[in-house]
Amino acid sequence: MAKRRGNAGGRRGDAANTIAFQGEAGANSDMACRAAYPYMATLPCPTFEAAMGAVQAGKAELAMIPVENSIAGRVADLHSLLPHTKLKIVAEHFQRVEHCLVALPGATLKTIKTVKSHVQALAQCRNFLKKHRLQPLVHADTAGAAREIAEDGDPQIGAIASSLAARIYELKVLARNIEDADHNTTRMLVFSRDEATPDWRTVQCMSAFLFRVKSVPAALYKALGGFATNGVNIVKLESYLSGAHFEQAQFYAEVEGHPEQRALQLALEELAFFSEEFKPLGTFPAHPFRRRGWQAPTRPGT
Template sequence: MAKGRAERRGARQGAKAAASNIIAFQGEPGANSDMACRAAFPYMTTLPCPTFDAAMGAVQAGKAELAMIPVENSIAGRVADLHSLLPHTKLKIVAEHFQRVEHCLVALPGASLKSIRTVKSHVQALAQCRNFLKKNKLQPVVHADTAGAAREIAEIGDASVGAIASSLAARIYDLKVLAKNIEDADHNTTRMLVFSREEAHPDWRTVQCMTAFLFRVKSRPAALYKALGGFATNGVNMVKLESYLSGARFEQALFYAEVEGHPEQRNVLLALEELGFFSDELKMLGSFPANPFRRKGWEAPTRPGT
């Protein structure tokens, strides 16, 4: 019996060690989120998942150490699917990553731009390449995932169908890149949030920190104005504030917010205490180091003819 317990304990420890080197993402191999995971955590193994919920669930279940989820894009705006998961998750935000997105039009090896009639991809990718599609009179078709669209056109073998996907997806599925950098703007960048079971503990004395939280204000006049007043009076910079409906409640919006600073800083603590006083609900999602991209951004690539 003791031997059996030791074996089970060893198996659990082995699984934990294996999971500690895994980062989950939504999509198929070669998706933009896959590329983002490889860029931010090159020493980790990526785990493809069908949905955001499944990726975060893999972390909660101990099958992965981290999950990286897109939250907003500089062209297409916020990725709304994540917001419905935040009120229920037990995971914490521990990092942010900014991924430069370079879309490619990919197709079968024998295809050409003239042979393509329809283009499949994720709705966000289609929105980010709207001008290219319109200019070339290509019919967009929504797919669940960029890399999944690439895999599908490789399987169906139709030279009239292309996909908007990454160069990595083209290599994985043996497709031809017909056009590179087809996104509408050189600054096409997606911000990703990294989730973990354990909180991050950045040293706010040496690192610029961000703090994310959800709140729902009391249903009374000027409640939001009063709830946010503490951030102004305490000199806390709020860099993001988004409202959205949660469930069937239309009279009270749920707010997602991010501020500069850490709750251990007195001014941030006082602002959060005032927010809590005027709120029906306040959920801290985590504090994490601010990515250097916030200060310097990307250098826009020079394209041929520009």
């Protein structure tokens, strides 16, 4: 395993060992990339589209994009990109979010009056801010807020950011784990130009796809019936109205299983009969976070 470089953006010409993310250096997505791929350099990008575009353009090998949070719910921006991307989902990662109050060296909880951060981070630390009578100030990005207070040099302003951001911008951590809920976890999807090839006989797999049902009564009920009759668990199903007149719904789905398994094959065949514009997004190993209780199939085709 290669040693991780200390820089945030990697070296030129080393795209094969680079993973892109949305946000500034030190963002929670940056921490997630380093946790899941400690041997890769991280590449900050301004938007989800730019991060995925860096992979498509060959500037990075992977992109890690948040898809949902245990407190805030789904991250909607990604779903508008899925119908158009050529990338494939190759992995998932669950990142525990640990918010820190950071400030200039020499600052204390008594000197801090205002705290900057992303609106979600502020909301997730509401009890801490209220207890210490700190005035929240919305910023576009957690790591960006940390960078800004380091540049401005005002000892009365702190930021809610990661410990990584504090280290990058040479700030002091005044308090750790200040989030209200101890289950604050963000699920990330990892995208690549090439498909993953997990062996479903030895590892639990997840498959993701998009589809649009035909505009007829009970189309969704019939399209999903094959998953029930074949014992395939649908883990995630989200709908999006599309078209000028919002007449048809597009669905994003994640199911347990690999397309080579007979049960999922039959379920997808029935889905195809009652739907249109089916687009596979990738099959990938289930993260250990969700693998509890899984057992390898005992015979072919199970």
